[in-house]
Amino acid sequence: MRMTSQREIILKELQDSHQHLSADELYERVKKIMPRISLATVYRNLETLSEAGIIGKLEISGRQKRFDFDIHPHDHIYCLQCHRVDNIDFDRNLVNPAEVASDKGYQITGYRVEFKGICSACRRNQKKREDGDKK
Amino acid sequence: MRMTSQREIILKELQDSHQHLSADELYERVKKIMPRISLATVYRNLETLSEAGIIGKLEISGRQKRFDFDIHPHDHIYCLQCHRVDNIDFDRNLVNPAEVASDKGYQITGYRVEFKGICSACRRNQKKREDGDKK
DNA sequence: TTACAATTGATAATTATTATTAGAAGGGGT
DNA sequence: ACCCCTTCTAATAATAATTATCAATTGTAA
Numbered sequence: 001m002r003m004t005s006q007r008e009i010i011l012k013e014l015q016d017s018h019q020h021l022s023a024d025e026l027y028e029r030v031k032k033i034m035p036r037i038s039l040a041t042v043y044r045n046l047e048t049l050s051e052a053g054i055i056g057k058l059e060i061s062g063r064q065k066r067f068d069f070d071i072h073p074h075d076h077i078y079c080l081q082c083h084r085v086d087n088i089d090f091d092r093n094l095v096n097p098a099e100v101a102s103d104k105g106y107q108i109t110g111y112r113v114e115f116k117g118i119c120s121a122c123r124r125n126q127k128k129r130e131d132g133d134k135k
Numbered sequence: 136m137r138m139t140s141q142r143e144i145i146l147k148e149l150q151d152s153h154q155h156l157s158a159d160e161l162y163e164r165v166k167k168i169m170p171r172i173s174l175a176t177v178y179r180n181l182e183t184l185s186e187a188g189i190i191g192k193l194e195i196s197g198r199q200k201r202f203d204f205d206i207h208p209h210d211h212i213y214c215l216q217c218h219r220v221d222n223i224d225f226d227r228n229l230v231n232p233a234e235v236a237s238d239k240g241y242q243i244t245g246y247r248v249e250f251k252g253i254c255s256a257c258r259r260n261q262k263k264r265e266d267g268d269k270k
Numbered sequence: 271t272t273a274c275a276a277t278t279g280a281t282a283a284t285t286a287t288t289a290t291t292a293g294a295a296g297g298g299g300t
Numbered sequence: 301a302c303c304c305c306t307t308c309t310a311a312t313a314a315t316a317a318t319t320a321t322c323a324a325t326t327g328t329a330a
Binding site for chain 1: 212214229230232235242246247248250251253254
Binding site: 004039040044063064065 | 285
């Protein structure tokens with residue numbers, strides 16, 4: 001894999017963001033630095049980078065994929081309202097894949113724990129809206 | 136919500152299947168009984184039925200949604216190869232949402248544990264193919 | 271039985287993503 | 301520096317899954 005300039009910028013933008021960005025969010029950011037880049041290039045390189053294990057790919061519930069600068073195994077929570085994704089501190093030792101394995105004859109290669117809820121920003125907004133309605 | 140005939144058949148087919156079917160799989164089945172039904176109706180009713188809490192909606196990793204006749208809280212494993220989904224026996228008491236809750240100010244409404252791997256049928260097929268290659 | 275809302279089938283539109291393709295660019299080996 | 305080979309890119313088309321639109325139909329309830 002060649003570390004091209006587009007690849008480099010995509011990677012840097014994702015890492016600097018410290019967020020779980022989707023391909024199109026990243027595309028918007030990268031375009032500011034490299035205006036002629038194509039959305040397909042962003043998709044392609046995110047795929048390549050995640051295959052190479054340099055970034056993580058998050059396949060969150062029925063939504064756009066998001067990409068993660070942090071590749072150590074960890075779990076996530078996402079907001080049902082604004083779809084942002086955050087890391088959670090969940091003790092992965094609590095889960096023992098070997099125990100589940102026998103279940104249906106699956107050969108288990110991984111697992112993830114996914115919490116969902118409403119993030120603090122969305123709750124604030126909701127409250128503000130409700131207060132507004134009262135007036 | 137009116138229990139229309141299409142609604143009834145969709146529900147019955149899902150329940151009788153004892154599987155985690157996708158909208159189009161269910162469409163194929165329902166069409167055999169009610170040939171003029173529209174795919175949109177299947178989508179619409181699966182949505183309605185799951186909103187009403189009569190069936191469950193499975194939003195598995197970056198894939199087609201699947202629907203579940205079994206609404207009691209439980210977790211799933213899916214096959215990376217053929218994309219089938221099975222239930223797993225996972226002790227949900229191991230996870231304490233309240234502990235995670237404080238983390239980022241989220242109000243947690245649920246969580247799921249999702250295993251992935253290769254199902255026994257796909258492993259058999261893989262083995263068969265390998266044996267074939269040897270000859 | 272009339273009137274109104276819910277539902278349907280057909281189809282168009284949308285969203286997210288992947289595939290295609292022709293051309294450009296990087297990096298040896300000579 | 302020049303050629304060759306592979307990788308990569310931009311632009312665009314294609315695809316897959318789902319949702320929206322809308323006119324026609326059906327069920328329900330006054």
